Amino acid sequence: MPEKRILLKNCGRIDPKNIDTYLAQDGFKAWQKTQKEMTPDAVVAEIKASELRGRGGAGFPCGLKWELAAREESDEKFLICNADEGEVGAFKDRYLLQNDPFTLIEGIAIAAYAIGAGKCCIYLRAEYHYLLDGLKNAIAQAREKGLLDGLDIDIHEGAGAYICGEESALMDSIEGKRGEARYRPPFPPSKGLWGKPTIINNVETLSTIPHIVLNGAQWFHEIGTEKSTGTKLFSVSGDVAKPGVYELVLGSSLKELVVDICGADNIKMVQIGGATGGIVPYSMISTPLAYETVLGSGAVTVFNESRQVIDFVYRTMDFLAAESCGKCTPCREGTEAMIEILGRLATGDGRQEDIQALEDLSGTMMLSSLCGLGQAASIPVLDTLKYFRNEYETRIQQSLFLRSLRGRI
Amino acid sequence: MNTIQTQDSLTGRERENLLRKLKQAQHDFGYVSKDMMTETAQSLGLSIGEVYGITTFYSFLSVRPLGKFVIRICKSIPCYMQNAEMIIACVADEIGIKPGETTGDGKFSFELTNCIGACDIAPAMLINHQVYGQLTPGKIAEILRGCE
Numbered sequence: 001m002p003e004k005r006i007l008l009k010n011c012g013r014i015d016p017k018n019i020d021t022y023l024a025q026d027g028f029k030a031w032q033k034t035q036k037e038m039t040p041d042a043v044v045a046e047i048k049a050s051e052l053r054g055r056g057g058a059g060f061p062c063g064l065k066w067e068l069a070a071r072e073e074s075d076e077k078f079l080i081c082n083a084d085e086g087e088v089g090a091f092k093d094r095y096l097l098q099n100d101p102f103t104l105i106e107g108i109a110i111a112a113y114a115i116g117a118g119k120c121c122i123y124l125r126a127e128y129h130y131l132l133d134g135l136k137n138a139i140a141q142a143r144e145k146g147l148l149d150g151l152d153i154d155i156h157e158g159a160g161a162y163i164c165g166e167e168s169a170l171m172d173s174i175e176g177k178r179g180e181a182r183y184r185p186p187f188p189p190s191k192g193l194w195g196k197p198t199i200i201n202n203v204e205t206l207s208t209i210p211h212i213v214l215n216g217a218q219w220f221h222e223i224g225t226e227k228s229t230g231t232k233l234f235s236v237s238g239d240v241a242k243p244g245v246y247e248l249v250l251g252s253s254l255k256e257l258v259v260d261i262c263g264a265d266n267i268k269m270v271q272i273g274g275a276t277g278g279i280v281p282y283s284m285i286s287t288p289l290a291y292e293t294v295l296g297s298g299a300v301t302v303f304n305e306s307r308q309v310i311d312f313v314y315r316t317m318d319f320l321a322a323e324s325c326g327k328c329t330p331c332r333e334g335t336e337a338m339i340e341i342l343g344r345l346a347t348g349d350g351r352q353e354d355i356q357a358l359e360d361l362s363g364t365m366m367l368s369s370l371c372g373l374g375q376a377a378s379i380p381v382l383d384t385l386k387y388f389r390n391e392y393e394t395r396i397q398q399s400l401f402l403r404s405l406r407g408r409i
Numbered sequence: 410m411n412t413i414q415t416q417d418s419l420t421g422r423e424r425e426n427l428l429r430k431l432k433q434a435q436h437d438f439g440y441v442s443k444d445m446m447t448e449t450a451q452s453l454g455l456s457i458g459e460v461y462g463i464t465t466f467y468s469f470l471s472v473r474p475l476g477k478f479v480i481r482i483c484k485s486i487p488c489y490m491q492n493a494e495m496i497i498a499c500v501a502d503e504i505g506i507k508p509g510e511t512t513g514d515g516k517f518s519f520e521l522t523n524c525i526g527a528c529d530i531a532p533a534m535l536i537n538h539q540v541y542g543q544l545t546p547g548k549i550a551e552i553l554r555g556c557e
Contacts, residue, residue: 088485091526126432126469127525129538159428160468162523176424178466194422237487237528244529275486301487301528315486319523325466 003261004223006211006231007204008247011099016134019141022102028147030210031106034113038213043114044070047209049217051229056082056165056202057273057297058372065199068189069115072197079117080193080200081108084125084170086162087274088319089299092233093203095245097131100207101138105153107206110213112151115199120151123170125158132157162323166371167200169325180327181371204233204298224250228290232298239304240264248289255285258302266304269387274299275316276376279383309388310395313380314342320377331374334365338381349403350396355385423453427463431470439515440474468522476511476518478556480504481535484521487528496532497521499546503553516556 005011014021022028034043048063069077081104085093096104108120124132135155142148156174158164164173168182171193192198208230212220221229228250234257237243241263248257254272258264267282272289273296280287280294287293303312321335338361341354362378369375385392427449434445441464450460464470482488482497501507504517511518527533530542541552 085526086524088524089487089528090524091528094526125526126467127522127535130540157429157432158467159432159470160522161466173428174425175422176427176463178463235528237531238490243531271486299528301490303490307490312486315489319485323523 002249002252003247004231004249005247006223007096007103007207007233008100008245010103011095014100014102016099016101017137019102019138019145022100023145026214027102028106028142028145030213031109031147034110034213040070040114040116043110043213046217047114047212050212050220051227052205052208052212052220053228053291054202055204055208055232055298057087059291059295062201062205065189065201066111066115068187069117069197069199072190074197076119076194076196077115077117078193078196078198079108079112079115079120080167080170080174080198081120081122081206082165082167082170082200082202083128084123084158084165085128085203085297086125086165086323087297087299088316089235089237089271089274089301090297091235091237092245092298094128094131095233095235096203096207097128097135101135102142103207103210104203105138105142105148107209108153109148109151110209111199111201111206115197117199118150118152120153121174121193122153122155123158123164123174124155125164126160129157161325162319163325163371163373166373168371170200171198178325180325181373183370202297225288225290225292227292228295232289232295234289234298234300236262236300236302238264238300238302239267239307240302250295251288251290253286253288254280254300257289258300259285262302264302264304266306268303268305268307269309269384270303271301271380272299273297275319276373276379278379279387281387309384309391310342310345313384314339314346316380317342317377320373324373324377328368328370328374330365330368331370331377334361334369334374335377337361338378342381345392345395345399348395348399350392350399352396352400354396355389355392358385424455427453427460428467431460431464435470435475438474439476440471443472446472468520474511474515476515478516478536479518479520481520481522481525482508483523483525483527483531483533485524485528487524488531488533491531493532495546496534496544496549499549500534500553503549517553 044066052062053059161179163169164179169179173179188198231247234246270280271277272294277296278294317338321339324331324335326332434441446460450457508521527542532544533542
């Protein structure tokens with residue numbers, strides 16, 4: 001399946017500083033259609049029928065989430081755009097914000113209308129402060145054209161914390177607290193920001209909305225696979241000739257993306273979905289990219305044969321331990337224990353029982369962690385143990401041998 | 410239960426500006442001082458410990474004074490794969506301090522950071538809020554010379 005530019009169609013074609021160039025590309029037509037021809041329920045039904053799934057990583061059906069919030073009776077509802085793109089290897093939201101902020105704003109307007117939210121908040125990560133002026137300018141221009149009447153859009157900047165990309169931690173951060181994951185239920189569509197019904201959607205998800213509204217759910221549904229409709233943005237980096245953001249029809253093969261488009265060769269493995277993403281070894285390079293298989297946020301990091309698996313897993317765990325919010329024990333202590341073991345393996349002090357310990361710990365963290373960070377932290381460990389177990393075993397054998405020599409010489 | 414939540418929604422929202430206030434202090438003074446934390450806590454009716462807990466949670470807030478230019482080099486996997494370690498060593502050489510330190514003249518602070526979403530131009534870094542990519546030792550020297 002080929003590249004297909006739906007989300008990227010305006011990138012490079014419009015001037016992100018000038019709304020007129022966006023309006024000339026059918027900009028805000030979907031929003032006008034929504035206001036003139038559609039009830040909020042009809043918008044929710046359309047998104048539900050499209051079977052659009054969340055593009056931030058979790059893949060929850062967007063229409064279903066909206067329906068939950070739309071049904072809630074409340075004096076106040078919130079829409080939050082998650083622009084806290086902290087996933088390792090992900091930069092597609094940055095690309096959209098830089099090149100086409102207007103589609104996002106249009107998507108926000110439609111989503112707010114659908115769920116009945118009067119207040120919207122864009123949570124922008126601190127690392128992306130340099131995008132703030134562009135975003136503010138885009139909102140101001142839309143407002144000047146009278147396109148955002150009655151809609152309050154606030155930009156809330158983060159202060160540097162990966163976990164704030166997790167929706168419940170994000171809400172705590174907006175509320176002026178440490179960004180720590182919440183116990184659920186209640187889920188945000190019933191009790192979210194300030195205890196009010198809240199929808200949190202990723203930048204890419206919201207940017208998809210205008211296209212669905214304008215072209216219809218059926219059009220969208222015909223693109224992709226049965227359970228993964230539409231196109232997806234991929235942020236490709238690592239050992240590739242052409243790193244960057246690419247848009248492919250869901251279900252396209254990993255090979256097409258990293259080999260044919262990005263020019264990778266001598267591939268050992270690919271990590272898909274960021275720090276907690278799954279590992280695909282070269283032998284499975286034809287794997288389709290979809291929610292049914294492997295996808296996450298669409299961060300794709302390519303490793304060639306020169307890369308060491310254990311060093312990579314150790315560095316990944318080092319990242320996750322540093323970014324764990326610390327609220328729940330399995331994640332806070334589990335990631336630290338993993339670092340200790342992986343650090344031992346990396347520096348040649350590995351023990352025979354370390355592999356079993358990693359597997360036991362993985363099981364506990366997956367089952368009992370509070371949020372996705374701890375639940376998924378062991379995926380790269382388990383996946384590399386599955387596909388590159390020999391590297392762990394060889395490392396341990398070599399370490400044991402070298403240590404035995406040290407005693408004797 | 411309902412009463413508590415109602416009260417929360419009436420009074421709790423002043424906290425919304427807490428992060429903004431701490432970030433402003435960071436921007437204005439280069440750090441969030443003890444006095445600032447105490448004052449903020451008192452004005453919102455929070456414990457000082459809570460405000461300290463928030464300040465130290467976020468990597469863009471600091472309880473020790475940072476330099477005029479805060480260099481944050483990305484150490485996450487995509488940058489690491491493109492020789493970020495060499496860039497880290499190169500910056501350390503140029504300004505004579507290690508990660509986690511600030512130069513004696515208060516000009517530079519040197520930090521390592523997790524993914525900054527510039528993996529397509531790795532190795533990358535932020536200096537204050539400006540992003541620099543495809544770094545080489547030559548480029549580093551030039552960029553640092555431009556920090557005045």
